[in-house]
Amino acid sequence: xxxxxxxxxxxxxxxxxxxxxxxxxxxxxxxxxxxxxxxxxxxxxxxxxxxxxxxxxxxxxxxxxxxxxxxxxxxxxxxxxxxxxxxxxxxxxxxxxxxxxxxxxxxxxxxxxxxxxxxxxxxxxxxxxxxxxxxxxxxxxxxxxxxxxxxxxxxxxxxxxxxxxxxxxxxxxxxxxxxxxxxxxxxxxxxxxxxxxxxxxxxxxxxx
Amino acid sequence: xxxxxxxxxxxxxxxxxxxxxxxxxxxxxxxxxxxxxxxxxxxxxxxxxxxxxxxxxxxxxxxxxxxxxxxxxxxxxxxxxxxxxxxxxxxxxxxxxxxxxxxxxxxxxxxxxxxxxxxxxxxxxxxxxxxxxxxxxxxxxxxxxxxxxxxxxxxxxxxxxxxxxxxxxxxxxxxxxxxxxxxxxxxxxxxxxxxxxxxxxxxxxxxxxxxxxxxxxxxxxxxxxxxxxxxxxxxxxxxxxxxxxxxxxxxxxxxxxxxxxxxxxxxxxxxxxxxxxxxxxxxxxxxxxxxxxxxxxxxxxxxxxxxxxxxxxxxxxxxxxxxxxxx
Numbered sequence: 001x002x003x004x005x006x007x008x009x010x011x012x013x014x015x016x017x018x019x020x021x022x023x024x025x026x027x028x029x030x031x032x033x034x035x036x037x038x039x040x041x042x043x044x045x046x047x048x049x050x051x052x053x054x055x056x057x058x059x060x061x062x063x064x065x066x067x068x069x070x071x072x073x074x075x076x077x078x079x080x081x082x083x084x085x086x087x088x089x090x091x092x093x094x095x096x097x098x099x100x101x102x103x104x105x106x107x108x109x110x111x112x113x114x115x116x117x118x119x120x121x122x123x124x125x126x127x128x129x130x131x132x133x134x135x136x137x138x139x140x141x142x143x144x145x146x147x148x149x150x151x152x153x154x155x156x157x158x159x160x161x162x163x164x165x166x167x168x169x170x171x172x173x174x175x176x177x178x179x180x181x182x183x184x185x186x187x188x189x190x191x192x193x194x195x196x197x198x199x200x201x202x203x204x205x206x207x208x
Numbered sequence: 209x210x211x212x213x214x215x216x217x218x219x220x221x222x223x224x225x226x227x228x229x230x231x232x233x234x235x236x237x238x239x240x241x242x243x244x245x246x247x248x249x250x251x252x253x254x255x256x257x258x259x260x261x262x263x264x265x266x267x268x269x270x271x272x273x274x275x276x277x278x279x280x281x282x283x284x285x286x287x288x289x290x291x292x293x294x295x296x297x298x299x300x301x302x303x304x305x306x307x308x309x310x311x312x313x314x315x316x317x318x319x320x321x322x323x324x325x326x327x328x329x330x331x332x333x334x335x336x337x338x339x340x341x342x343x344x345x346x347x348x349x350x351x352x353x354x355x356x357x358x359x360x361x362x363x364x365x366x367x368x369x370x371x372x373x374x375x376x377x378x379x380x381x382x383x384x385x386x387x388x389x390x391x392x393x394x395x396x397x398x399x400x401x402x403x404x405x406x407x408x409x410x411x412x413x414x415x416x417x418x419x420x421x422x423x424x425x426x427x428x429x430x431x432x433x434x435x436x437x438x439x440x441x442x443x444x445x446x447x448x449x450x451x452x453x454x455x456x457x458x459x460x461x462x463x464x465x466x467x468x469x470x471x472x473x474x475x476x477x478x479x480x481x482x483x484x485x486x487x488x489x490x491x492x493x494x495x496x497x498x499x500x501x502x503x504x505x506x507x508x509x510x511x512x513x514x515x516x517x518x519x520x521x522x523x524x525x526x527x528x529x530x531x532x533x534x535x
Contacts, residue, residue: 030309031505032299032361095509100498108496161496164359165477166306167404 001066009070017084034092041085046159046173048078049152053180072128075148079125082118096173110161117154120147132181148185152177226408231521251338274485275348275368283424284352285518290363291449294505299439300357301458302406303392311439318398320443320459329464337379339443346370350433350514351426353449354440355456357516358489362502364400367447368430373421374465381417385465389414390446390526405417407473414470414484418525424449450519485533487526488517492535527534 017177020040023029027034032188052074059067094101102110124145155175157169304318319510323339333448340393348368356362394410396402402409419425426447429436436442441458448455464470474482481495490500490513501510516522526534 032308032503033359035501073254093510104498108495108498109497165302166404168306170405 001069006070006073013073016040016081034088036193038085038088038093041081041088042159044081044150045078045085048074048081049148049155050173050176050180052078053152053177057180057183072125073166075127076128076198079121082121085119086114110158113154114158117151117158120151120154124148124151149181153181159189211401247340249513259425266422267348268395269339274433275430275435278368278430278433279347279349279351281349284350284366285307285354285364286508287324287352287354287364289352289366290505291498293365294366294437298305298505300364300453300482301401301439301441302402303411303459304439305401306406314400316440316443318438318445320438320458322522323461323531325460326462327379328462329370329389329466331465332380332382335485341408342430342444346374348430351428351447351449353426353447355447356502358454358482358486359450360492360497360499360502362504362513364504365447367426367431367449368429369428371423372425372427372446373423375427376420383402385467386417386467387414387469388417388420389462389464389466389470390460391462391464392457393459393461411457411473412470413446413455413472415455416469416525417465417489419448419522421511422522424519424522424526425437449503450487450516452482452488452521454482455486485526485531486493487513487522487531487535488513489531489535491515492532 001058020037023036024033052071055071058064079149090096090101094104105115106112125145127136127141127144136144150200156170156174157172160167163170297312298308299311300308301315304311304314321339324336325339325342326334326336328334347370349370350366350368352364353365354362355365381388381523390413392411393399393403396409415425426449427444428441428447429444431437431481432439441456444460445458446456446460455472469484472482472484474486475484488499493499499513503510
């Protein structure tokens with residue numbers, strides 16, 4: 001990977017936020033700015049979760065194995081936008097009313113799903129350092145980080161349960177997620193069916 | 209009543225929409241704008257979305273034709289009116305788009321003349337009325353109403369129209385008529401949203417006869433002193449301020465009187481979420497979100513939602529009814 005690439009991708013990942021802030025200062029967030037902020041940070045979270053999950057299939061299909069070097073950044077950006085999304089809810093929607101939020105989490109299934117998606121990301125963000133991988137050991141670290149499948153699934157369900165009638169956008173996310181999960185499942189079935197290849201699969205784990 | 213063409217009116221006679229924006233909100237917006245620079249979150253826009261677009265909005269989406277002889281109404285609220293720009297760019301009008309800012313663009317070429325409204329069902333004389341004949345039935349009134357969406361946001365709109373009862377009285381429903389049903393136009397060629405089965409088209413809404421005869425129920429053909437913009441339900445719609453916004457059907461082509469409670473479109477789509485009555489009620493939550501509070505567009509903090517959206521005069525229509533059951 002060229003040295004300049006990481007900073008460039010980093011800045012590109014910040015572009016959606018920059019766009020949001022720019023629109024905020026130019027009164028371009030529409031009639032209901034808080035809703036616009038909520039929706040766009042939510043969209044970014046799901047998008048970055050799916051980008052993170054795309055790295056492995058992409059690098060295997062394209063044989064550009066260096067792509068793995070970007071994955072942590074994508075994952076952390078998913079967490080970053082997820083945090084902004086949650087903060088929008090906590091601050092601008094509920095005004096830190098803990099009582100109301102707890103009632104929401106218990107009563108509103110789309111909130112329950114969204115919270116689940118977010119809290120599943122926390123251990124992944126916390127153990128995203130090289131030190132954590134060494135400390136946990138590659139295998140355990142990898143097992144832990146499979147939580148991303150559950151987080152992304154909960155995130156998509158959160159969106160599906162939120163909309164009133166038009167399921168088009170949430171189902172687009174669901175379709176991409178399904179493709180990414182099926183890709184893993186096929187890889188997993190193949191490696192089980194051919195145990196001799198299982199050792200080589202270990203060297204470049206499918207789900208990595 | 210005369211509807212002048214836009215060219216008949218000197219532009220200096222038209223009150224700029226910017227003046228609808230109240231001063232206090234402007235000051236609050238300005239104050240918070242200072243903080244916004246520090247927080248980097250564009251709070252100015254959050255608090256008062258239209259502050260910095262005061263000018264430059266005169267062209268845009270207006271239907272343009274001023275309505276003459278508008279009378280004031282005792283039913284009007286004195287609350288600050290939501291800026292025109294917000295009411296015309298933030299629309300739930302799934303016939304055009306499920307995006308809030310979609311109808312403003314997609315409705316621009318929608319044809320609102322010639323326009324007939326079919327009156328049928330349990331009436332003495334079934335007929336087709338021209339919309340311009342209906343508009344002339346009574347003098348136009350400005351009714352500044354609160355409008356609460358089932359999604360949890362609200363606006364204050366200066367509608368123009370007259371009580372729906374004026375129309376109903378003139379078409380003589382028979383004594384068997386217990387309900388009235390309103391149908392929105394079905395025209396997928398003009399309404400791109402109808403090319404997808406997001407809802408069961410055409411859009412249908414209904415009222416009990418006594419609800420429809422209540423003076424607050426408005427037959428509406430204008431707002432902000434002008435003809436209705438296309439994205440807000442032109443050429444003719446109903447406005448029921450004590451009910452969630454979706455009950456206020458737009459672009460009506462049929463009014464049918466019936467003895468059975470009509471099905472309404474959102475009730476067909478999700479019967480456990482949207483009832484026939486759909487009165488604004490902070491004590492009955494939507495199954496998926498709370499209805500206790502609402503965000504008035506342009507305001508930062510949420511405000512409590514009021515029973516019947518604050519229109520207590522309709523309460524007597526529902527005495528003895530379990531409003532949790534009849535949501």
